Amino acid sequence: GENVEQHPSTLSVQEGDSAVIKCTYSDSASNYFPWYKQELGKRPQLIIDIRSNVGEKKDQRIAVTLNKTAKHFSLHITETQPEDSAVYFCAASKSSGDKLTFGTGTRLAVRP
Amino acid sequence: GAGVSQSPRYKVAKRGQDVALRCDPISGHVSLFWYQQALGQGPEFLTYFQNEAQLDKSGLPSDRFFAERPEGSVSTLKIQRTQQEDSAVYLCASSFGSPHSNQPQHFGDGTRLSIL
Numbered sequence: 001g002e003n004v005e006q007h008p009s010t011l012s013v014q015e016g017d018s019a020v021i022k023c024t025y026s027d028s029a030s031n032y033f034p035w036y037k038q039e040l041g042k043r044p045q046l047i048i049d050i051r052s053n054v055g056e057k058k059d060q061r062i063a064v065t066l067n068k069t070a071k072h073f074s075l076h077i078t079e080t081q082p083e084d085s086a087v088y089f090c091a092a093s094k095s096s097g098d099k100l101t102f103g104t105g106t107r108l109a110v111r112p
Numbered sequence: 113g114a115g116v117s118q119s120p121r122y123k124v125a126k127r128g129q130d131v132a133l134r135c136d137p138i139s140g141h142v143s144l145f146w147y148q149q150a151l152g153q154g155p156e157f158l159t160y161f162q163n164e165a166q167l168d169k170s171g172l173p174s175d176r177f178f179a180e181r182p183e184g185s186v187s188t189l190k191i192q193r194t195q196q197e198d199s200a201v202y203l204c205a206s207s208f209g210s211p212h213s214n215q216p217q218h219f220g221d222g223t224r225l226s227i228l
Contacts, residue, residue: 004154034216034217036219041221042221043115043116043203043219043220043221043222044155044203044219045219046216046217046218051214089154089155095214096207096214096215096216096217097143097207097209097214097215097217099145099157099160099171100145100147100155100157100217101157102154102155102156103154104153104154105152105153105154
């Protein structure tokens, strides 16, 4: 089955700096790669996703890049703000309607 | 409702008791997923329904775990003879279409289960 690894496990940045979180996956059949943000005690919330026919996608301060050959994808957050502080999870699946395999999460702390 | 609703939010049970966790998906959503999230970990897949049919239960950790969705809307996850290692947050997610659609999964707030 699919295996997703995520790094780093914790990340601390100064407000206004950029944050980068990286994930690798094992199953070449995976085609859908979402990123979820989870605040303490809250539900995971989809912040951005990318499909295998696209190499990069942006949404305001958030971007995701995908390298299918190397089987890795990354989340980039620019101009970080304290409200970006949360745990971020990457995931992979064959399609958006299929079961997701999650990474172990990255705890992001943005220092004011 | 506007989102996926789960109840109860918190459940404390003694080891050996049976528990039932409820999920109300977004109205009209065909697909429903259950995930288990241990403390400090990412969610792990348990089981999947398309309407009332349970199409994948490969993630259920033992035969003590049972899920149903008899009318294709509300789903219940039941755990029999609970054990301490069952302590986790149980998340439900729903999506509009079938596995090959382009609709993302929307999660509920989860049920935090603690087994004493």
